Amino acid sequence: MSEPRGRILLVEDTPTQAEVAKALLADLGHEVRHAATGADGLAQAMEWQPDAVLVDLQLPDFSGFDLMRKLRAEGAEAALIVITANGSVNAAVEAMREGAMDFIVKPYGKARLKVTLDNALEKRALKAELVAVKNQLHRGRFFGFVGASPPMQAVYKTIESVAPSRANVFITGESGTGKELAAEAIHKASPRAKGPFVALNCAAIPKDLLESEIFGHVKGAFTGATDNRAGAAKQAEGGTLFLDEIGEMPLEMQVKLLRFLQTGSFQPVGATRPEKADVRIVSATNRDPLAEVEAGRFREDLYYRLYVVPVELPPLRERGEDVLLIARHFLASFGREEGRRFRGFSREAEAAIARYPWPGNVRQLQNAMRNVVVLHDGDVVEATMLPPALLHAARRSAPTPATEPSSPPQLLAVPEPQPAPLPEATPLPAPMAPPAIEPLAVMEKRMILAALDQTGQDVPRAAALLEVNPSTIYRKLAAWRS
């Protein structure tokens, strides 16, 4: 048995007319339900969600126009078609004004009913399609992403377009903008979604171990290689290999990666024979890849192999309202995890979050929200609960009433969590006491954490500030965790 063509609700009180209409509708292949009163019609329309409602104008409890108004008020999306014995132009105009998509004059035959319903159902389908397209254009979530801003809509569209192809994708964007999330989205939206997704941070792995991490090694290849080990390329067989911070890859390793991209084969460290792997490469960097090529730190031929389809992730400060969407998302998520009651932010807190430039992007916002949830509880996140850096920034960037009198006062009155404001004439600081001597390891840890804090948990930038290799920080972090 074939699928019914449409779900049609007939609201008609005269049994003979209802019987004729039901017979014709069923004969046209529609699924039909019947209501003999306006109230029953309204109830059935809301419960059954038909595609079209055929409305008789004279009903025992209220008029067909009243029913149409009630249906619209309830948000019914069905196509409304008036059935009337009055075929005058005035009647037609009134029906259309009341929201009817079409009207049929009684008595009507099968052919007339078919044309009317076909038109109405087609119009309704087009309308639904339009709504779907509009929703897609303004979608607030996409795989793991949260954000509805125009720059993110462009990112979602690029990801959707490139995902089904075999093309290599190069993701750029500041640290914390979601490069790994974008890589995962490409993988999940691709025909390789059932295969593995293997992510490797090239900056986190010591240079001399990178080749083994990507291509694997055989037993005895080097000291400590006690067994054969498959590398990321082999582990990602049939799936996607995400090479993050590819700009950190040493030049000699770039040659080997280029060969793998050209031939699909690689040689594990210490192996005598090449192996093959069917892998899609998605790479990412927070640097300007072309500038890296020009500076001689990145091979031009590899750049052109990888930079087939670029995806540029916008920094959070350019994503407008997304910052609040994401903040609410993290608040809800962490609130659930930590058993907190938070339902939202005060207006002052929202203003502070919206004003802050978020140099560490989404990752920094994530950390800030985690900090708030762990350290506080309540119905609403107040501005005083936010990390001090946000409030300082909000205060610095808040316009004074004299320069911008239209600004709402609550934006200017962001509470300062510090003990007391400095008096206008700040006295000279007291002579500094000599610093307390601490163990070097404690000092080192404090400096690394401070650098990470200052850069919004951006390891490469923190490493640059400390003038060490990012892998040093990753190693330290791993050691502290263990």
Place this chain on the structure above:
Amino acid sequence: MTDPALQCEPYRVTALDPEVASQLAEDLPPEVFRRIIATFEDDLGRLTRELQQAAAAGDITQYMRAAHSLAGAAAAVGARRLEAEARIAMDPGQPEAPSTVLPRLSAESAAALQELHILAGA
């Protein structure tokens, strides 16, 4: 092409509009058409009673409402003469008393039913 057996004979089957009644008989399976006639017959009985009761009670609103329903039911099956009589009954400015109209309505109802049964049996 309409089956000639299902055509309303314009001179013999005058109570029905062939464009409506014959088309229904042609478009729908016979058992469905017969079910429609049965429903129409029920409607005729109920609405005629309502008209008579309303006329006896002098309830003009109920009388016109029943006449309106009768006109709609008649139009649905193409009972054109019955529909015309029902529309006279539902006209607030009509000069004829129910005692004159009702017997004509009953006669047209019987004629329409008889011709519909003929059409269904064809």
